[in-house]
Amino acid sequence: MNYKEALQHTIFKTISKSAAELNLDSYVIGGFVRDFLLQRGDAKDIDIVAIGSGIALAKQVAKNLPNKPKVQVFKTYGTAMLRYQDIEVEFVGARKESYTQDSRNPVVENGSLQDDQNRRDFTINALALNLSETHFGALLDPFNGVQDLENKVIKTPLNPDITYSDDPLRMLRAIRFATQLDFEIEKESLLAITRNSKRIKIITNERIVVEINKILESKVPSKGFLLLEKTGLLKYILPELTALKGIDEVEGQTHKDNFYHTLEVVDNIAKHTDDVWLRWAALLHDIGKAPTKRFHKKTGWTFHAHEFEGSKMVYHLFKRLKMPLNEKMKFVQKLVFMSSRPIVLAQDTVTDSAVRRLIFDAGEYVDDLMTLCEADITTKNPKKFNKYHNNFKIVRQKIIEVEARDQVRNFQPPVTGEEIMQAFNLKPSREIGLIKEAIKEAILEGDIPNDHEAAFNLMLKEGEKLGLKHV
Known part of the structure; x- marks a missing residue:
């Protein structure tokens, strides 16, 4: 050459x-x-x-x-x-x-x-x-680096124990390069990472997150996370993920291994988005399942309110890793919190009011939420797989139709608090909140259209119910 x-x-x-x-x-x-x-x-x-x-x-x-x-x-x-x-x-x-x-x-x-x-x-x-x-x-x-490039091998120039112990960030870099380039880490090198994994504790969280982001941005992120788990690094960086590993059995009843399921979801979403924060949402969407896992004789294994628990854990995880506690974190939190909503919706007959509520609650993130939920379909049963995906297509179409008609994404009430105060000569009070809530509910249920006239008329009726006089 x-x-x-x-x-x-x-x-x-x-x-x-x-x-x-x-x-x-x-x-x-x-x-x-x-x-x-x-x-x-x-x-x-x-x-x-x-x-x-x-x-x-x-x-x-x-x-x-x-x-x-x-x-x-x-x-x-x-x-x-x-x-x-x-x-x-x-x-x-x-x-x-x-x-x-x-x-x-x-x-x-x-x-x-x-x-x-x-x-x-x-x-x-x-x-x-x-x-x-x-x-x-x-x-x-x-x-012989050229030879290693041809053989697709990650190898250290000197003794790997010295290389990794000297600068433990190199362990993460080895895994990141193996993931990005689809290379293998040489056996001795991989064993040395395992032996030195505890040394990762001297690396700042900011440096660690840079490497984790690069793994997440790779074509097949699961390769990196499997290596992180295999070498023992993951438990020091993201213990919330290693807590999902394993299958418990009680009275012959088991549940899926949520760690491997999570990695499948991340790989699925990587095929449809380059947005690293959406990929973070996929990585963390089930972290609430470890602390909420319970076994009941009648119902078997449950993970009640795992989405709520998971969304709280997102904040603590971001804070610990010194990741941004801004809109990015709120985006991941919201998607984790709502990650089961469209799935429930897709299993039932899709009503306009249910779709309106989904759009209202997800706001500008509704499309990302749908992408996450589609990635969450990891069933190996082709019949079920096709059925769920077809149901999600129906939900997506319904979102487009309902949003075009009712415009509830980033919803602003057609009647403001100031108008309610003027209409009934009110000071700031509980009644204003009750009227606004009644208008919002009526729009989401489809009882009235999302326009000013209909909302104003309902305001007058609700005020009357509360004993208020229109001035």
């Missing part, structure tokens, strides 16, 4: 020229080289290693580029970064690292290219292309 093909962008010639001016050797290393060999499209992130000062090289490159981009310097880490056109280039001096037991932040010393490649997480990320003018485009592959 002609590796010079990877280096056609003008930025590489500029780096090569700048390095020569500073009498430095420089290399492009890591993900850019890996993705070029995998033909994964145009990379937007480039990592440059200089044998010497990466910061000095970044400044020289910026000086030689036509638009003189600003260089961001991170002195603590000895790195610098600049943006050119649509590419982000990070520069670092080649280094060797040593670690202490209680931190993933290494003690750093200047080193050779070999030292720098030794400290890389995986063989497929240790590949480097020479940018010197004399050896431009030459590949340096000390750990």
